[in-house]
Amino acid sequence: MSKTLLTVTIVLFIGCGTLVGQTDFATQKEQMVRIQLQGRDITDIETLSALLNVRRHEFVPENLKNLAYTDGPLPIGNGQTISQPYIVAFMTQALRLKSNHRVLEIGTGSGYQAAVLAKIVDSVYTIEIVKDLATTAEKRLKRLGYDNVNVKWGDGYHGWPSKAPFDAVMVTAGADSIPQPLIDQLKVGGRMIIPVGPHHGVRQLVLITKKKNEVRTKSLMAVRFVPFTRKDSIDPDR
Template sequence: MAQVNWATERKNMVNNQLIARGINDPATLEAMKKVPRHKFVPHSLIKQAYNDHALPIGNDQTISQPYIVAFMTESLDLNSTDNVLEIGTGSGYQAAVMAEIVASVYTIEIVKDLANSAKNRLDTLEYNNVSVKWGDGYHGWPEQAPFDAIMVTAGAEEVPEPLISQLKDGGRMVIPVDDKDGGTYLIKLTKQDGKLKKEILAPVRFVPFTRDKRNH
Protein backbone atom coordinates (compact mmCIF):
# COMPACT_ATOMS: atom_id res chain seq x y z
CA MET A 1 0.00 0.00 0.00
CA ALA A 2 1.41 3.36 -1.05
CA GLN A 3 2.55 5.76 1.64
CA VAL A 4 0.29 8.80 1.94
CA ASN A 5 2.03 12.11 1.30
CA TRP A 6 0.41 14.18 4.03
CA ALA A 7 2.11 17.40 2.93
CA THR A 8 0.50 17.01 -0.50
CA GLU A 9 -2.86 16.25 1.15
CA ARG A 10 -2.56 19.49 3.14
CA LYS A 11 -1.55 21.51 0.10
CA ASN A 12 -4.55 20.18 -1.85
CA MET A 13 -6.83 20.95 1.11
CA VAL A 14 -5.58 24.54 1.23
CA ASN A 15 -5.93 25.06 -2.52
CA ASN A 16 -9.25 23.28 -3.09
CA GLN A 17 -11.14 23.93 0.15
CA LEU A 18 -9.73 27.19 1.50
CA ILE A 19 -8.34 29.42 -1.25
CA ALA A 20 -11.12 28.33 -3.62
CA ARG A 21 -13.71 29.44 -1.06
CA GLY A 22 -12.18 32.83 -0.33
CA ILE A 23 -9.72 32.28 2.52
CA ASN A 24 -6.80 34.55 1.67
CA ASP A 25 -5.00 35.48 4.90
CA PRO A 26 -1.39 34.34 4.34
CA ALA A 27 -0.76 33.44 8.01
CA THR A 28 -3.92 31.31 8.18
CA LEU A 29 -3.12 29.49 4.94
CA GLU A 30 0.46 28.83 6.02
CA ALA A 31 -0.70 27.46 9.38
CA MET A 32 -3.22 25.15 7.70
CA LYS A 33 -0.43 23.88 5.43
CA LYS A 34 1.76 23.09 8.44
CA VAL A 35 -0.49 21.50 11.08
CA PRO A 36 -0.78 17.69 10.65
CA ARG A 37 -4.57 17.38 10.87
CA HIS A 38 -4.29 13.59 10.48
CA LYS A 39 -2.65 13.49 13.94
CA PHE A 40 -5.79 15.04 15.47
CA VAL A 41 -8.42 12.59 14.20
CA PRO A 42 -9.16 9.01 15.32
CA HIS A 43 -6.91 6.53 13.50
CA SER A 44 -9.95 4.82 11.99
CA LEU A 45 -10.79 8.09 10.19
CA ILE A 46 -7.26 9.05 9.18
CA LYS A 47 -7.96 8.71 5.45
CA GLN A 48 -10.70 11.33 5.81
CA ALA A 49 -8.53 13.77 7.77
CA TYR A 50 -8.23 16.33 4.96
CA ASN A 51 -11.75 15.97 3.58
CA ASP A 52 -13.98 19.02 3.83
CA HIS A 53 -16.25 17.90 6.66
CA ALA A 54 -16.31 17.61 10.43
CA LEU A 55 -15.31 14.28 12.01
CA PRO A 56 -16.30 12.68 15.33
CA ILE A 57 -13.56 12.56 17.98
CA GLY A 58 -15.54 10.83 20.75
CA ASN A 59 -17.53 12.13 23.73
CA ASP A 60 -20.16 13.52 21.32
CA GLN A 61 -17.63 16.08 20.08
CA THR A 62 -16.21 16.79 16.64
CA ILE A 63 -13.20 18.26 14.89
CA SER A 64 -14.54 21.05 12.67
CA GLN A 65 -14.16 20.91 8.90
CA PRO A 66 -10.97 22.58 7.63
CA TYR A 67 -12.83 25.49 6.03
CA ILE A 68 -14.53 26.48 9.30
CA VAL A 69 -11.22 26.26 11.20
CA ALA A 70 -9.58 28.52 8.62
CA PHE A 71 -12.56 30.90 8.43
CA MET A 72 -12.68 31.39 12.20
CA THR A 73 -8.90 31.80 12.38
CA GLU A 74 -8.86 34.39 9.60
CA SER A 75 -11.80 36.24 11.16
CA LEU A 76 -9.83 36.89 14.37
CA ASP A 77 -7.20 39.02 12.55
CA LEU A 78 -4.43 37.36 14.54
CA ASN A 79 -0.99 38.90 15.06
CA SER A 80 2.29 37.21 15.98
CA THR A 81 2.36 38.84 19.43
CA ASP A 82 -1.23 37.91 20.38
CA ASN A 83 -2.28 36.18 23.58
CA VAL A 84 -5.31 34.05 22.64
CA LEU A 85 -7.99 32.18 24.58
CA GLU A 86 -9.89 29.25 23.08
CA ILE A 87 -13.03 27.78 24.61
CA GLY A 88 -13.57 24.17 23.54
CA THR A 89 -10.23 22.48 22.86
CA GLY A 90 -11.71 19.33 21.37
CA SER A 91 -8.89 17.50 19.58
CA GLY A 92 -6.52 20.47 19.90
CA TYR A 93 -6.39 21.08 16.14
CA GLN A 94 -7.77 24.62 16.19
CA ALA A 95 -5.37 25.55 19.01
CA ALA A 96 -2.46 24.17 16.99
CA VAL A 97 -3.45 26.22 13.94
CA MET A 98 -3.57 29.41 16.01
CA ALA A 99 -0.32 28.48 17.77
CA GLU A 100 1.45 28.59 14.40
CA ILE A 101 0.49 32.27 14.16
CA VAL A 102 0.40 33.78 17.66
CA ALA A 103 2.64 34.01 20.73
CA SER A 104 0.47 32.03 23.15
CA VAL A 105 -2.77 30.04 23.19
CA TYR A 106 -4.70 29.15 26.35
CA THR A 107 -7.41 26.59 25.69
CA ILE A 108 -10.12 25.15 27.96
CA GLU A 109 -12.00 21.87 27.49
CA ILE A 110 -14.91 20.73 29.68
CA VAL A 111 -14.58 17.01 28.81
CA LYS A 112 -11.70 15.67 30.89
CA ASP A 113 -10.73 12.84 28.52
CA LEU A 114 -10.55 15.26 25.59
CA ALA A 115 -8.55 17.81 27.60
CA ASN A 116 -6.01 15.14 28.58
CA SER A 117 -5.67 13.67 25.08
CA ALA A 118 -5.38 17.13 23.49
CA LYS A 119 -2.67 18.12 25.96
CA ASN A 120 -0.71 14.95 25.25
CA ARG A 121 -1.10 15.39 21.50
CA LEU A 122 -0.01 19.04 21.54
CA ASP A 123 2.93 18.23 23.81
CA THR A 124 4.04 15.39 21.52
CA LEU A 125 3.87 17.72 18.51
CA GLU A 126 5.85 20.30 20.52
CA TYR A 127 3.30 23.09 20.53
CA ASN A 128 5.03 24.60 23.53
CA ASN A 129 3.08 27.87 23.30
CA VAL A 130 -0.25 26.11 23.98
CA SER A 131 -1.60 25.55 27.52
CA VAL A 132 -4.58 23.21 28.01
CA LYS A 133 -6.89 23.29 31.02
CA TRP A 134 -9.82 21.06 31.98
CA GLY A 135 -12.67 23.26 33.12
CA ASP A 136 -15.80 25.26 32.40
CA GLY A 137 -14.97 27.69 29.61
CA TYR A 138 -17.78 30.05 30.60
CA HIS A 139 -15.46 31.56 33.22
CA GLY A 140 -12.55 31.99 30.83
CA TRP A 141 -8.99 31.96 32.20
CA PRO A 142 -8.70 35.11 34.33
CA GLU A 143 -5.13 34.35 35.46
CA GLN A 144 -3.90 34.71 31.86
CA ALA A 145 -6.15 37.62 30.86
CA PRO A 146 -6.44 40.01 29.17
CA PHE A 147 -6.57 38.40 25.73
CA ASP A 148 -6.04 39.95 22.31
CA ALA A 149 -8.42 37.41 20.82
CA ILE A 150 -10.91 34.81 22.05
CA MET A 151 -12.29 31.93 19.99
CA VAL A 152 -15.31 29.92 21.13
CA THR A 153 -15.90 26.64 19.29
CA ALA A 154 -19.32 25.70 20.70
CA GLY A 155 -22.75 27.21 20.10
CA ALA A 156 -23.76 29.49 22.98
CA GLU A 157 -27.16 30.95 23.90
CA GLU A 158 -25.43 34.23 24.75
CA VAL A 159 -21.91 35.62 24.96
CA PRO A 160 -20.49 34.80 28.42
CA GLU A 161 -19.88 37.98 30.40
CA PRO A 162 -16.55 36.75 31.86
CA LEU A 163 -15.17 36.37 28.33
CA ILE A 164 -16.15 39.93 27.43
CA SER A 165 -14.39 41.23 30.53
CA GLN A 166 -11.23 39.23 29.70
CA LEU A 167 -10.98 40.72 26.21
CA LYS A 168 -8.49 43.55 25.77
CA ASP A 169 -9.63 46.87 24.41
CA GLY A 170 -9.16 46.45 20.69
CA GLY A 171 -9.54 42.69 21.12
CA ARG A 172 -11.64 40.40 18.92
CA MET A 173 -13.90 37.48 19.77
CA VAL A 174 -15.44 34.95 17.40
CA ILE A 175 -18.31 32.90 18.83
CA PRO A 176 -21.27 30.89 17.48
CA VAL A 177 -24.46 32.26 19.06
CA ASP A 178 -27.95 30.73 18.88
CA ASP A 179 -30.80 32.93 17.67
CA LYS A 180 -34.46 32.81 18.70
CA ASP A 181 -35.47 30.97 15.52
CA GLY A 182 -33.29 27.95 16.26
CA GLY A 183 -30.35 28.84 14.02
CA THR A 184 -26.74 29.46 15.04
CA TYR A 185 -24.67 32.31 13.64
CA LEU A 186 -20.96 32.92 13.89
CA ILE A 187 -20.50 36.45 15.18
CA LYS A 188 -17.43 38.62 15.60
CA LEU A 189 -17.22 41.03 18.50
CA THR A 190 -14.63 43.80 18.62
CA LYS A 191 -14.09 45.67 21.89
CA GLN A 192 -13.64 49.41 21.38
CA ASP A 193 -13.47 51.81 24.31
CA GLY A 194 -15.21 49.25 26.49
CA LYS A 195 -18.07 48.77 24.01
CA LEU A 196 -18.72 45.83 21.70
CA LYS A 197 -19.05 46.15 17.94
CA LYS A 198 -20.97 43.14 16.56
CA GLU A 199 -20.67 41.65 13.09
CA ILE A 200 -22.60 38.59 11.87
CA LEU A 201 -20.25 36.43 9.80
CA ALA A 202 -22.12 33.29 8.72
CA PRO A 203 -24.69 30.65 9.68
CA VAL A 204 -22.91 27.66 11.25
CA ARG A 205 -23.50 24.36 13.02
CA PHE A 206 -21.61 23.61 16.23
CA VAL A 207 -21.94 21.28 19.19
CA PRO A 208 -23.64 23.13 22.09
CA PHE A 209 -21.72 25.08 24.72
CA THR A 210 -21.87 22.92 27.86
CA ARG A 211 -21.56 24.00 31.46
CA ASP A 212 -20.33 22.08 34.48
CA LYS A 213 -21.13 22.97 38.06
CA ARG A 214 -18.38 20.80 39.53
CA ASN A 215 -15.15 22.30 40.76
CA HIS A 216 -12.12 21.81 38.53
Protein backbone atom coordinates in the same frame (compact mmCIF):
# COMPACT_ATOMS: atom_id res chain seq x y z
CA MET B 1 13.95 -13.26 -18.19
CA SER B 2 17.24 -13.50 -16.33
CA LYS B 3 17.33 -14.26 -12.62
CA THR B 4 18.86 -10.83 -11.86
CA LEU B 5 16.21 -8.97 -13.84
CA LEU B 6 13.45 -10.98 -12.17
CA THR B 7 14.79 -10.10 -8.72
CA VAL B 8 14.91 -6.38 -9.56
CA THR B 9 11.35 -6.54 -10.93
CA ILE B 10 10.06 -8.15 -7.72
CA VAL B 11 11.81 -5.55 -5.53
CA LEU B 12 10.34 -2.69 -7.56
CA PHE B 13 6.88 -4.26 -7.41
CA ILE B 14 7.05 -4.63 -3.62
CA GLY B 15 8.30 -1.05 -3.26
CA CYS B 16 5.51 0.33 -5.42
CA GLY B 17 2.97 -1.67 -3.47
CA THR B 18 4.19 -0.11 -0.23
CA LEU B 19 3.93 3.40 -1.66
CA VAL B 20 0.43 2.75 -2.99
CA GLY B 21 -0.63 1.45 0.43
CA GLN B 22 0.54 4.59 2.22
CA THR B 23 -1.61 7.70 2.52
CA ASP B 24 -0.01 10.79 1.02
CA PHE B 25 -1.05 13.21 3.74
CA ALA B 26 1.27 15.96 2.48
CA THR B 27 -0.45 16.06 -0.90
CA GLN B 28 -3.91 15.89 0.68
CA LYS B 29 -3.01 18.80 2.97
CA GLU B 30 -1.79 20.91 0.06
CA GLN B 31 -4.98 20.17 -1.89
CA MET B 32 -7.08 21.05 1.16
CA VAL B 33 -5.44 24.47 1.42
CA ARG B 34 -5.57 25.16 -2.32
CA ILE B 35 -9.12 23.94 -3.01
CA GLN B 36 -11.06 24.27 0.25
CA LEU B 37 -9.45 27.47 1.54
CA GLN B 38 -7.83 29.49 -1.25
CA GLY B 39 -10.61 28.31 -3.54
CA ARG B 40 -13.09 30.11 -1.30
CA ASP B 41 -12.37 33.30 0.59
CA ILE B 42 -9.38 32.52 2.81
CA THR B 43 -6.67 34.99 1.83
CA ASP B 44 -4.73 35.64 5.04
CA ILE B 45 -1.19 34.34 4.50
CA GLU B 46 -0.60 33.46 8.16
CA THR B 47 -3.83 31.45 8.31
CA LEU B 48 -3.06 29.58 5.09
CA SER B 49 0.48 28.87 6.25
CA ALA B 50 -0.74 27.56 9.60
CA LEU B 51 -3.19 25.11 8.05
CA LEU B 52 -0.52 24.02 5.60
CA ASN B 53 1.89 23.30 8.44
CA VAL B 54 -0.38 21.55 10.95
CA ARG B 55 -0.78 17.82 10.38
CA ARG B 56 -4.54 17.47 10.72
CA HIS B 57 -4.35 13.67 10.53
CA GLU B 58 -2.61 13.69 13.93
CA PHE B 59 -5.76 15.15 15.50
CA VAL B 60 -8.39 12.65 14.34
CA PRO B 61 -9.08 9.05 15.44
CA GLU B 62 -6.92 6.38 13.83
CA ASN B 63 -9.80 4.92 11.82
CA LEU B 64 -10.58 8.35 10.31
CA LYS B 65 -7.07 9.47 9.33
CA ASN B 66 -7.79 8.84 5.66
CA LEU B 67 -10.59 11.44 5.93
CA ALA B 68 -8.56 14.04 7.83
CA TYR B 69 -8.27 16.49 4.92
CA THR B 70 -11.79 16.12 3.53
CA ASP B 71 -14.19 19.08 3.42
CA GLY B 72 -16.19 18.47 6.57
CA PRO B 73 -16.16 17.92 10.35
CA LEU B 74 -15.24 14.55 11.88
CA PRO B 75 -16.20 12.89 15.19
CA ILE B 76 -13.46 12.71 17.83
CA GLY B 77 -15.39 10.92 20.57
CA ASN B 78 -17.39 12.05 23.61
CA GLY B 79 -20.01 13.55 21.29
CA GLN B 80 -17.52 16.16 20.01
CA THR B 81 -16.12 16.94 16.55
CA ILE B 82 -13.09 18.44 14.86
CA SER B 83 -14.38 21.34 12.78
CA GLN B 84 -14.37 21.49 9.00
CA PRO B 85 -11.01 22.88 7.74
CA TYR B 86 -12.74 25.85 6.11
CA ILE B 87 -14.46 26.85 9.36
CA VAL B 88 -11.16 26.57 11.26
CA ALA B 89 -9.53 28.84 8.68
CA PHE B 90 -12.47 31.28 8.52
CA MET B 91 -12.59 31.77 12.29
CA THR B 92 -8.81 32.10 12.51
CA GLN B 93 -8.69 34.67 9.72
CA ALA B 94 -11.52 36.71 11.25
CA LEU B 95 -9.52 37.34 14.44
CA ARG B 96 -6.75 39.20 12.54
CA LEU B 97 -4.07 37.61 14.69
CA LYS B 98 -0.53 38.91 15.17
CA SER B 99 2.63 37.12 16.26
CA ASN B 100 2.69 38.76 19.70
CA HIS B 101 -0.93 37.92 20.55
CA ARG B 102 -2.18 35.91 23.50
CA VAL B 103 -5.31 33.92 22.54
CA LEU B 104 -7.97 32.16 24.59
CA GLU B 105 -9.78 29.23 22.98
CA ILE B 106 -12.90 27.66 24.46
CA GLY B 107 -13.42 24.06 23.34
CA THR B 108 -10.06 22.33 22.85
CA GLY B 109 -11.49 19.15 21.38
CA SER B 110 -8.64 17.20 19.83
CA GLY B 111 -6.35 20.25 19.88
CA TYR B 112 -6.34 20.98 16.15
CA GLN B 113 -7.62 24.55 16.29
CA ALA B 114 -5.21 25.31 19.14
CA ALA B 115 -2.34 23.98 17.02
CA VAL B 116 -3.37 26.23 14.12
CA LEU B 117 -3.51 29.25 16.42
CA ALA B 118 -0.15 28.31 17.93
CA LYS B 119 1.50 28.54 14.51
CA ILE B 120 0.51 32.22 14.34
CA VAL B 121 0.54 33.70 17.85
CA ASP B 122 2.83 33.86 20.85
CA SER B 123 0.68 31.85 23.25
CA VAL B 124 -2.60 29.93 23.30
CA TYR B 125 -4.68 29.13 26.38
CA THR B 126 -7.33 26.54 25.64
CA ILE B 127 -10.08 25.13 27.87
CA GLU B 128 -11.96 21.85 27.42
CA ILE B 129 -14.86 20.77 29.62
CA VAL B 130 -14.59 17.04 28.73
CA LYS B 131 -11.79 15.79 30.93
CA ASP B 132 -10.76 12.87 28.69
CA LEU B 133 -10.45 15.19 25.68
CA ALA B 134 -8.51 17.78 27.68
CA THR B 135 -6.03 15.18 28.91
CA THR B 136 -5.57 13.59 25.49
CA ALA B 137 -5.23 16.92 23.70
CA GLU B 138 -2.61 18.14 26.17
CA LYS B 139 -0.51 15.01 25.66
CA ARG B 140 -0.91 15.18 21.88
CA LEU B 141 0.07 18.84 21.65
CA LYS B 142 3.15 18.26 23.82
CA ARG B 143 4.15 15.23 21.74
CA LEU B 144 3.88 17.29 18.55
CA GLY B 145 5.97 20.12 19.97
CA TYR B 146 3.34 22.81 20.55
CA ASP B 147 5.07 24.26 23.59
CA ASN B 148 3.18 27.56 23.42
CA VAL B 149 -0.21 25.92 24.01
CA ASN B 150 -1.57 25.64 27.56
CA VAL B 151 -4.48 23.22 28.08
CA LYS B 152 -6.88 23.26 31.01
CA TRP B 153 -9.84 21.11 31.97
CA GLY B 154 -12.65 23.42 32.99
CA ASP B 155 -15.85 25.32 32.26
CA GLY B 156 -15.03 27.65 29.39
CA TYR B 157 -17.84 30.05 30.31
CA HIS B 158 -15.62 31.50 33.02
CA GLY B 159 -12.61 31.88 30.73
CA TRP B 160 -9.15 31.87 32.31
CA PRO B 161 -9.04 34.94 34.61
CA SER B 162 -5.46 34.49 35.83
CA LYS B 163 -4.13 34.60 32.25
CA ALA B 164 -6.28 37.53 31.05
CA PRO B 165 -6.45 39.89 29.29
CA PHE B 166 -6.41 38.27 25.85
CA ASP B 167 -5.90 39.83 22.43
CA ALA B 168 -8.42 37.41 20.95
CA VAL B 169 -10.94 34.81 22.07
CA MET B 170 -12.25 31.94 19.96
CA VAL B 171 -15.21 29.81 21.04
CA THR B 172 -15.67 26.54 19.16
CA ALA B 173 -19.02 25.52 20.66
CA GLY B 174 -22.48 26.94 20.10
CA ALA B 175 -23.72 29.21 22.91
CA ASP B 176 -27.20 30.56 23.60
CA SER B 177 -25.65 33.95 24.41
CA ILE B 178 -22.23 35.59 24.63
CA PRO B 179 -20.58 34.83 28.01
CA GLN B 180 -19.85 38.10 29.81
CA PRO B 181 -16.66 36.75 31.48
CA LEU B 182 -15.12 36.23 28.04
CA ILE B 183 -15.89 39.83 27.04
CA ASP B 184 -14.43 41.03 30.35
CA GLN B 185 -11.20 39.12 29.69
CA LEU B 186 -10.80 40.55 26.18
CA LYS B 187 -8.43 43.50 25.74
CA VAL B 188 -9.75 46.79 24.46
CA GLY B 189 -9.33 46.52 20.70
CA GLY B 190 -9.51 42.72 20.93
CA ARG B 191 -11.73 40.45 18.87
CA MET B 192 -13.81 37.40 19.76
CA ILE B 193 -15.57 34.93 17.49
CA ILE B 194 -18.35 32.66 18.74
CA PRO B 195 -21.35 30.71 17.38
CA VAL B 196 -24.47 32.19 19.04
CA GLY B 197 -28.18 31.52 19.00
CA PRO B 198 -30.94 29.10 20.05
CA HIS B 199 -29.91 25.48 19.66
CA HIS B 200 -31.96 24.39 16.65
CA GLY B 201 -29.00 22.99 14.71
CA VAL B 202 -27.99 26.31 13.12
CA ARG B 203 -26.50 29.36 14.86
CA GLN B 204 -24.89 32.60 13.75
CA LEU B 205 -21.12 32.94 13.82
CA VAL B 206 -20.67 36.30 15.55
CA LEU B 207 -17.60 38.53 15.58
CA ILE B 208 -17.26 40.75 18.66
CA THR B 209 -14.95 43.77 18.72
CA LYS B 210 -14.29 45.36 22.10
CA LYS B 211 -13.93 49.14 22.00
CA LYS B 212 -13.19 51.48 24.90
CA ASN B 213 -16.81 52.39 25.54
CA GLU B 214 -18.75 49.74 23.62
CA VAL B 215 -18.85 46.19 22.36
CA ARG B 216 -19.70 45.77 18.69
CA THR B 217 -21.15 42.58 17.23
CA LYS B 218 -21.42 41.42 13.63
CA SER B 219 -23.03 38.25 12.28
CA LEU B 220 -20.80 36.55 9.73
CA MET B 221 -22.53 33.33 8.63
CA ALA B 222 -24.83 30.50 9.67
CA VAL B 223 -22.95 27.56 11.21
CA ARG B 224 -23.48 24.26 13.00
CA PHE B 225 -21.52 23.54 16.18
CA VAL B 226 -21.84 21.17 19.12
CA PRO B 227 -23.50 22.92 22.11
CA PHE B 228 -21.54 24.96 24.65
CA THR B 229 -21.77 22.83 27.81
CA ARG B 230 -21.45 24.05 31.40
CA LYS B 231 -20.20 22.65 34.68
CA ASP B 232 -20.39 25.25 37.42
CA SER B 233 -18.46 23.19 39.93
CA ILE B 234 -15.17 23.53 38.04
CA ASP B 235 -12.90 26.26 39.39
CA PRO B 236 -12.13 28.71 36.52
CA ASP B 237 -8.54 29.05 37.73
CA ARG B 238 -7.95 25.35 38.28
